[in-house]
Amino acid sequence: MDHFNSIIGQSPALDSLIRSAKIAASTDVTILIKGETGTGKEVLATAIQKASARANKKFITLNCAALPEGLIESELFGHKKGAFTGANSSTQGIFKAADGGTLFLDEINSLPLSIQGKLLRFLDSGECLPVGETTSYKVDVRIIAATNSDLNKQIAAGEFRQDLYFRLDVVPLELPPLAKRTEDIEHLVKHFLKLFSETHSIAAPQFSKPVLKALKAYKWPGNIRELRNLCERLSILLSGRVIELENLPSEFRATQQASNRPTGFTLPEMGLQMDTLEADLIFQALDRTKGNRSKSAKLLGLSRDTLLYRMHKHGFTAQ
Numbered sequence: 509m510d511h512f513n514s515i516i517g518q519s520p521a522l523d524s525l526i527r528s529a530k531i532a533a534s535t536d537v538t539i540l541i542k543g544e545t546g547t548g549k550e551v552l553a554t555a556i557q558k559a560s561a562r563a564n565k566k567f568i569t570l571n572c573a574a575l576p577e578g579l580i581e582s583e584l585f586g587h588k589k590g591a592f593t594g595a596n597s598s599t600q601g602i603f604k605a606a607d608g609g610t611l612f613l614d615e616i617n618s619l620p621l622s623i624q625g626k627l628l629r630f631l632d633s634g635e636c637l638p639v640g641e642t643t644s645y646k647v648d649v650r651i652i653a654a655t656n657s658d659l660n661k662q663i664a665a666g667e668f669r670q671d672l673y674f675r676l677d678v679v680p681l682e683l684p685p686l687a688k689r690t691e692d693i694e695h696l697v698k699h700f701l702k703l704f705s706e707t708h709s710i711a712a713p714q715f716s717k718p719v720l721k722a723l724k725a726y727k728w729p730g731n732i733r734e735l736r737n738l739c740e741r742l743s744i745l746l747s748g749r750v751i752e753l754e755n756l757p758s759e760f761r762a763t764q765q766a767s768n769r770p771t772g773f774t775l776p777e778m779g780l781q782m783d784t785l786e787a788d789l790i791f792q793a794l795d796r797t798k799g800n801r802s803k804s805a806k807l808l809g810l811s812r813d814t815l816l817y818r819m820h821k822h823g824f825t826a827q
């Protein structure tokens with residue numbers, strides 16, 4: 509069984525990433541999955557774990573952004589009874605619980621600096637030190653980490669240790685944003701429409717050609733999660749119908765109209781002053797061409813005479 513089949517898409521970018529992921533899955537190497545929000549980092553981490561030799565062992569996920577700094581160390585490495593106020597009994601920690609298996613450290617970019625050194629120590633020696641203990645223990649845990657922000661920027665800002673980054677980034681896997689793999693959109697739409705028709709027991713809607721074009725022109729800030737949510741909403745609200753452009757939220761129609769226009773220029777929401785815009789564009793053209801009227805007219809798509817007429821109209825003085 510190919511566990512990577514759950515990752516829908518056939519774009520070259522995704523294809524080569526899956527090839528690397530399959531190789532990495534067959535080893536115990538540390539993996540760092542990079543990608544914007546909603547690109548499928550968790551889906552990929554899960555496929556890697558299922559395809560690995562540790563598939564039948566523990567698979568524990570810790571979202572590093574979900575825990576306050578004061579709790580995360582004991583959550584990861586455990587603590588001794590009485591190590592801090594409220595530590596009424598000792599706990600073993602996630603590393604111990606995941607022994608023999610895989611630990612998915614999601615949103616590793618949010619791991620506090622104070623814990624980053626301890627994670628690095630584990631990656632180097634396999635050793636963990638519970639809070640309040642003096643002796644460490646060894647565990648055999650495979651780490652898959654994920655980040656949705658650029659760790660290099662965080663390193664430059666002093667928020668992430670470079671040595672830990674190098675230690676995690678042994679096999680980097682970067683999921684491309686959806687807008688960079690538009691070939692995958694139709695496959696994903698088909699997959700989600702089928703999925704929601706089955707889960708909600710309803711007839712799947714159909715997407716018209718202009719709708720598919722609009723989906724391909726859209727920027728998808730929420731990536732595949734956003735596409736999935738849109739498919740679910742339309743499946744429920746317009747079950748069995750043909751989805752047309754007007755059924756899409758306004759942000760999709762705006763991109764579509766802009767991409768249909770030859771200039772790509774979008775009229776601002778609050779409108780504009782045509783006269784002021786014309787004068788400004790003439791000023792910019794003259795400035796760029798150092799006052800050359802023939803070149804300025806060409807830049808603006810006007811005849812030289814028309815430009816002279818409009819310059820006069822806007823009160824441009826001869827230079």
Ligand SMILES: Nc1ncnc2c1ncn2[C@@H]1O[C@H](COP(=O)(O)OP(=O)(O)OP(=O)(O)O)[C@@H](O)[C@H]1O
Pocket residue numbers: 514515516517543544545546547548549550551552656732733736
């Ligand atoms: N290639 C794919 N094929 C099918 N479904 C996908 C794919 N990639 C992502 N999804 C779906 O999109 C949603 C978001 O995926 P996932 O949670 O893995 O993203 P993420 O990168 O971890 O996002 P975040 O950074 O916000 O945590 C999920 O519902 C997931 O099932």
Ligand SMILES: [Mg+2]
Pocket residue numbers: 549550614
């Ligand atoms: Mg995630």
